[in-house]
Amino acid sequence: xxxxxxxxxxxxxxxxxxxxxxxxxxxxxxxxxxxxxxxxxxxxxxxxxxxxxxxxxxxxxxxxxxxxxxxxxxxxxxxxxxxxxxxxxxxxxxxxxxxxxxxxxxxxxxxxxxxxxxxxxxxxxxxxxxxxxxxxxxxxxxxxxxxxxxxxxxxxxxxxxxxxxxxxxxxxxxxxxxxxxxxxxxxxxxxxxxxxxxxxxxxxxxxxxxxxxxxxxxxxxxxxxxxxxxxxxxxxxxxxxxxxxxxxxxxxxxxxxxxxxxxxxxxxxxxxxxxxxxxxxxxxxxxxxxxxxxxxxxxxxxxxxxxxxxxxxxxxxxxxxxxxxx
Amino acid sequence: xxxxxxxxxxxxxxxxxxxxxxxxxxxxxxxxxxxxxxxxxxxxxxxxxxxxxxxxxxxxxxxxxxxxxxxxxxxxxxxxxxxxxxxxxxxxxxxxxxxxxxxxxxxxxxxxxxxxxxxxxxxxxxxxxxxxxxxxxxxxxxxxxxxxxxxxxxxxxxxxxxxxxxxxxxxxxxxxxxxxxxxxxxxxxxxxxxxxxxxxxxxxxxxxxxxxxxxxxxxxxxxxxxxxxxxxxxxxxxxxxxxxxxxxxxxxxxxxxxxxxxxxxxxxxxxxxxxxxxxxxxxxxxxxxxxxxxxxxxxxxxxxxxxxxxxxxxxxxxxxxxxxxxxxxxxxxxxxxxxxxx
Ligand SMILES: Cc1ncc(C[n+]2csc(CCOP(=O)(O)OP(=O)(O)O)c2C)c(N)n1
Numbered sequence: 001x002x003x004x005x006x007x008x009x010x011x012x013x014x015x016x017x018x019x020x021x022x023x024x025x026x027x028x029x030x031x032x033x034x035x036x037x038x039x040x041x042x043x044x045x046x047x048x049x050x051x052x053x054x055x056x057x058x059x060x061x062x063x064x065x066x067x068x069x070x071x072x073x074x075x076x077x078x079x080x081x082x083x084x085x086x087x088x089x090x091x092x093x094x095x096x097x098x099x100x101x102x103x104x105x106x107x108x109x110x111x112x113x114x115x116x117x118x119x120x121x122x123x124x125x126x127x128x129x130x131x132x133x134x135x136x137x138x139x140x141x142x143x144x145x146x147x148x149x150x151x152x153x154x155x156x157x158x159x160x161x162x163x164x165x166x167x168x169x170x171x172x173x174x175x176x177x178x179x180x181x182x183x184x185x186x187x188x189x190x191x192x193x194x195x196x197x198x199x200x201x202x203x204x205x206x207x208x209x210x211x212x213x214x215x216x217x218x219x220x221x222x223x224x225x226x227x228x229x230x231x232x233x234x235x236x237x238x239x240x241x242x243x244x245x246x247x248x249x250x251x252x253x254x255x256x257x258x259x260x261x262x263x264x265x266x267x268x269x270x271x272x273x274x275x276x277x278x279x280x281x282x283x284x285x286x287x288x289x290x291x292x293x294x295x296x297x298x299x300x301x302x303x304x305x306x307x308x309x310x311x312x313x314x315x316x317x318x319x320x321x322x323x324x325x326x
Numbered sequence: 327x328x329x330x331x332x333x334x335x336x337x338x339x340x341x342x343x344x345x346x347x348x349x350x351x352x353x354x355x356x357x358x359x360x361x362x363x364x365x366x367x368x369x370x371x372x373x374x375x376x377x378x379x380x381x382x383x384x385x386x387x388x389x390x391x392x393x394x395x396x397x398x399x400x401x402x403x404x405x406x407x408x409x410x411x412x413x414x415x416x417x418x419x420x421x422x423x424x425x426x427x428x429x430x431x432x433x434x435x436x437x438x439x440x441x442x443x444x445x446x447x448x449x450x451x452x453x454x455x456x457x458x459x460x461x462x463x464x465x466x467x468x469x470x471x472x473x474x475x476x477x478x479x480x481x482x483x484x485x486x487x488x489x490x491x492x493x494x495x496x497x498x499x500x501x502x503x504x505x506x507x508x509x510x511x512x513x514x515x516x517x518x519x520x521x522x523x524x525x526x527x528x529x530x531x532x533x534x535x536x537x538x539x540x541x542x543x544x545x546x547x548x549x550x551x552x553x554x555x556x557x558x559x560x561x562x563x564x565x566x567x568x569x570x571x572x573x574x575x576x577x578x579x580x581x582x583x584x585x586x587x588x589x590x591x592x593x594x595x596x597x598x599x600x601x602x603x604x605x606x607x608x609x610x611x612x613x614x615x616x617x618x619x620x621x622x623x624x625x626x627x628x629x630x631x632x633x634x635x636x637x638x639x640x641x642x643x644x645x646x647x648x649x650x651x652x653x654x655x656x657x658x659x660x661x662x663x664x665x666x667x668x
Contacts, residue, residue: 302441
């Protein structure tokens with residue numbers, strides 16, 4: 001069936017709500033599809049307002065209450081239509097949910113999935129544009145999942161909700177209109193078994209990217225194919241806990257590493273990937289120094305010309321690839 | 327407590343001209359003009375969203391012009407006023423520059439935030455506007471801190487925190503009420519209660535529709551008023567400002583009002599994807615501009631003709647300001663990284 005990433009996420013919700021009576025969805029804007037693109041359309045009408053719960057403007061209480069319900073048999077999905085609003089609930093996510101299992105001796109697990117949606121561009125400015133996945137990937141105990149493909153958007157969301165740990169599932173609205181043909185949902189994936197995925201095979205350079213930056217890299221590689229570049233693209237998918245085997249093997253093969261991320265530079269996932277790979281390989285196997293591409297280290301601006309400067313462009317990726325290979 | 331708003335939530339009520347006896351007609355005329363300016367500015371912004379000339383999200387204050395205009399009359403430029411996502415009215419109420427607002431919505435360098443913030447991030451300390459930010463409730467603790475600084479300065483300056491009914495659902499806002507009360511900080515919390523948080527009516531979000539109950543709970547004196555009645559706003563503001571300037575502690579005003587356009591953008595018929603109820607035309611009869619204008623006409627302070635002349639002049643001026651903003655330059659790309667740190 002033809003899906004966009006948006007309808008794939010909707011399909012994941014339906015699968016979960018159909019098969020797991022303990023799943024409910026909680027957050028702002030759930031009775032108005034506008035807030036979350038096509039990812040929740042009509043869910044309240046199909047499953048009722050008891051299971052699709054729109055909320056007051058109270059991120060902390062809603063997130064915390066979902067954690068609480070998860071400790072007593074439910075599998076809530078919390079929706080923060082914008083990651084910037086989710087930040088209010090960081091104590092509940094980072095200091096409560098992520099610590100819960102360890103600090104109680106592994107006896108209690110918040111089975112909560114939090115959809116943190118990245119929604120940026122369109123001159124929305126500094127407070128409506130953040131993509132803070134690197135922050136959260138820093139936290140032991142919090143699984144961080146970032147789908148790129150339409151299929152992953154559906155299947156990793158299902159895996160996240162069925163995983164007994166707290167999961168931050170980060171979507172980028174810039175991916176919502178991507179299309180793909182999907183088979184019906186099969187046997188659910190086990191989140192703990194998931195790792196990065198080689199989207200395109202190549203021999204001269206490894207690009208590691210995630211979410212929207214992975215789509216950008218894919219477009220660039222498709223353009224460059226005509227010029228006979230052979231580039232391998234790895235979609236990170238799971239930012240925490242991070243598995244390195246595929247990444248390391250790829251860089252061993254190509255000898256070149258370009259790490260791309262749609263977040264900021266310092267202490268970010270792009271740098272983490274470079275560190276994690278290079279400490280696992282012999283330096284002599286690198287043909288050139290690794291490079292990272294990220295956003296400009298500044299709050300997001302509003303006006304269009306500055307937005308164009310701020311966000312990572314495909315042109316910049318192409319130039320970097322050519323520099324590394326020539 | 328449950329019924330503090332009473333008939334204020336009934337759109338069929340409070341449609342009559344307002345009581346202006348005893349109020350300075352120059353003030354009334356001046357504020358009538360400013361409310362009209364705000365309405366027209368918002369309409370121009372709305373029209374230019376439709377055509378795609380303005381791209382940043384704009385939350386229009388059409389229908390809600392009176393509160394900020396009335397309160398601003400009693401403020402001075404050393405006071406510190408903070409707002410949220412819907413703050414064009416708060417900025418213009420203080421007589422912020424229309425040109426700079428237009429330029430800001432276009433992301434131009436001449437904007438009040440140098441084109442770096444857009445509609446949702448306004449700033450102009452020359453009029454006492456300390457900043458507006460679109461994270462709901464986020465400027466409330468900051469305004470509280472501005473009041474703390476004012477208290478330390480001890481020269482009678484005060485802070486004003488404009489917030490919506492939904493902001494009262496955020497923990498940080500409740501903490502701020504408590505903090506301001508226990509520290510006796512000179513701050514006026516002004517809740518513009520328009521009954522909605524985007525698509526959600528207050529009855530679906532809170533057990534009672536009046537937010538003044540939070541003032542009562544925190545021991546803050548409060549007034550619940552018709553936020554579309556300029557002279558009611560004058561009276562409440564005068565009392566609140568006096569109380570704060572005399573360093574007695576915080577004050578709380580709940581101004582009942584209604585927004586005519588959708589939560590964000592120019593549409594009247596839908597609100598963030600949800601079709602609106604068809605009671606908007608009834609609410610429009612509570613128009614703060616029309617009610618004041620009718621009162622002035624009834625008292626022979628103004629004629630319909632005068633009003634038309636006044637608005638014609640304003641319209642002409644606004645068109646000029648808009649054109650100038652269109653012609654203004656964008657910020658240089660270097661600004662992106664130059665101003666991240668001082
Ligand atoms: C922390 C946070 N949560 C959610 C939002 C999304 N949001 C923007 S405005 C708004 C509702 C605002 O309602 P209210 O405060 O009553 O003000 P009004 O829009 O009616 O003027 C919401 C939920 C946000 N900006 N910040």
